[in-house]
Amino acid sequence: MEYMQAPATSSQGNILCCTCGIPIPPNPANMCVSCLRTTVDISEGIPKQVNLHFCKQCERYLQPPASWVQCALESRELLALCLKKLKGNMTKVRLIDAGFLWTEPHSKRIKLKVTIQKEVMNGAILQQVFVVEFVIQGQMCDDCHRVEAKDFWNSVVQVRQKTSHKKTFYYLEQLILKHKLHQNALNIKEINEGIDFYYATKQHAQKMVDFLQCTVPCRSKTSQRLISHDIHSNTFNYKSTYSIEIVPVCKDNVVCLSPRLAQSLGNMGQVCVCARVTSTIHLIDPNTLQIAEVDGGTYWRNPFNSLVSPRQLEEFIVMDTDIIRNQKLGAGAGIRSNKHTLAEVWVQKTSEMDTAQQYHCRTHLGHLLNIGDLVQGFDFANSNVNDEFLNKMNPSHIPDVVLIKKSYNRSKRVKRRNWKLKEMDKDREGMAPEDERQYQDFLEDLEEDEALRKNVNIFRDASKIPVESDTDDEGAPRISLMEMLEDLSLTDATGGEGADMLTE
Numbered sequence: 001m002e003y004m005q006a007p008a009t010s011s012q013g014n015i016l017c018c019t020c021g022i023p024i025p026p027n028p029a030n031m032c033v034s035c036l037r038t039t040v041d042i043s044e045g046i047p048k049q050v051n052l053h054f055c056k057q058c059e060r061y062l063q064p065p066a067s068w069v070q071c072a073l074e075s076r077e078l079l080a081l082c083l084k085k086l087k088g089n090m091t092k093v094r095l096i097d098a099g100f101l102w103t104e105p106h107s108k109r110i111k112l113k114v115t116i117q118k119e120v121m122n123g124a125i126l127q128q129v130f131v132v133e134f135v136i137q138g139q140m141c142d143d144c145h146r147v148e149a150k151d152f153w154n155s156v157v158q159v160r161q162k163t164s165h166k167k168t169f170y171y172l173e174q175l176i177l178k179h180k181l182h183q184n185a186l187n188i189k190e191i192n193e194g195i196d197f198y199y200a201t202k203q204h205a206q207k208m209v210d211f212l213q214c215t216v217p218c219r220s221k222t223s224q225r226l227i228s229h230d231i232h233s234n235t236f237n238y239k240s241t242y243s244i245e246i247v248p249v250c251k252d253n254v255v256c257l258s259p260r261l262a263q264s265l266g267n268m269g270q271v272c273v274c275a276r277v278t279s280t281i282h283l284i285d286p287n288t289l290q291i292a293e294v295d296g297g298t299y300w301r302n303p304f305n306s307l308v309s310p311r312q313l314e315e316f317i318v319m320d321t322d323i324i325r326n327q328k329l330g331a332g333a334g335i336r337s338n339k340h341t342l343a344e345v346w347v348q349k350t351s352e353m354d355t356a357q358q359y360h361c362r363t364h365l366g367h368l369l370n371i372g373d374l375v376q377g378f379d380f381a382n383s384n385v386n387d388e389f390l391n392k393m394n395p396s397h398i399p400d401v402v403l404i405k406k407s408y409n410r411s412k413r414v415k416r417r418n419w420k421l422k423e424m425d426k427d428r429e430g431m432a433p434e435d436e437r438q439y440q441d442f443l444e445d446l447e448e449d450e451a452l453r454k455n456v457n458i459f460r461d462a463s464k465i466p467v468e469s470d471t472d473d474e475g476a477p478r479i480s481l482m483e484m485l486e487d488l489s490l491t492d493a494t495g496g497e498g499a500d501m502l503t504e
Helices: 033-039 076-089 142-148 167-179 202-215 259-264 296-301 410-415 433-448 490-503
Strands: 002-004 049-055 060-063 067-069 094-101 109-119 125-138 155-160 187-190 194-199 218-230 235-246 254-256 271-277 281-284 291-294 314-323 343-349 359-363 374-379 401-406
Touching: 049 076, 060 076, 076 094, 076 109, 076 125, 155 202, 167 202, 167 271, 167 433, 194 202, 202 218, 202 235, 218 296, 271 401, 343 374, 343 401, 359 401, 410 433
Parallel strands: 049 125, 155 235
Antiparallel strands: 002 125, 049 060, 060 067, 094 109, 109 125, 155 194, 187 194, 218 235, 254 271, 271 281, 281 291, 314 343, 314 374, 343 359, 374 401
């Protein structure tokens, strides 16, 4: 405790303390500091021991009345939280300084050194320093309590796609990772036809729904389930469910449009190939190279299904090819693709090489195909497809074969692939062989489609050394080093010793 007084002049004399009689400089109280300390205690009414509630599970402190904040030891946030505990009892004094005193981290004690001032007898200002001890008491927060009670989520976003291939989900996963929307999810669970995202608040779930609606063509439904109701305070506890259904069309699917939709898209053919699925469905007519985009709203008003699954694709070998130049389109035709070349090709199934059966078709892959190349396609001539629009088409307008993509040696592509993608932490029992094959298809799509990988973060795989040989080079597309990112970690940023310090 200190006594605040005006500086004494050289002509000013001393007076005697009215209590103990020792000579002191004149002051408004006419008392020495020792007597004034025994007479007045300006820290009276301020508690010297305060309880501070702490949640062990999430390591947060309770900030009354009901919010929980993350604070490090001896941080400004923790200092502000401790002073708020004393604010109600310090209305009559002036806070001058506050700081932490060192305590053992495991002692569950936080000591705060506080300096205050107050005006006492006859205008004298008294300054006092004292210590407040905060006792840390354990209390589980509401969020952790819900987790322990297996009632941890407030809202769930159920993303579904009724298709046999998961290319759209793999692409969607990379977009979520790039924009870091998975960080607010309490749990991510993968099921047969989709993924479930669990959130603690409705706002985080709505943010994910808005992102999905801007990223992939889909439609959504919302439902609520009443969990509890307090009749006294008229409060309701709901669990919200957002159902997102993605269009059942993936990249490299063959589709048959309705006559009305095909006419509205520039009089393009009804049988089209899906080039890619982003925020819209990108279609290309293999007979004319016309391209069109179908958004989610247009699709659900004029739905169409995939005619073929990836398992039904067959391997063909190119016997002859002829580029078609200066083709004239009819009136009202839409935009043509500049990245593809129209060609007429003769192909033969690799499974029918001992026969003379060949198929003639038009394709949009004229810029890729040469005589002797392998290509994957769908055989319409020897298949039975049950589709509403295809059954009503003129048989002369249905092609015998629709070629989808050029085929390369997969094992060689895997060996020389020196990049990788990140994955979300989600609950699943393991990757089935079919899922692994579909994931490899998605990786090959990224190598072949530059527009698709612009929205994907691709990382250089330093642990994998690509294998090169003279027999490798068959023209398979690859991703350049310019498009790869460095996969940074704590070891890369700080070195071995720094990484150990940060992970302790």
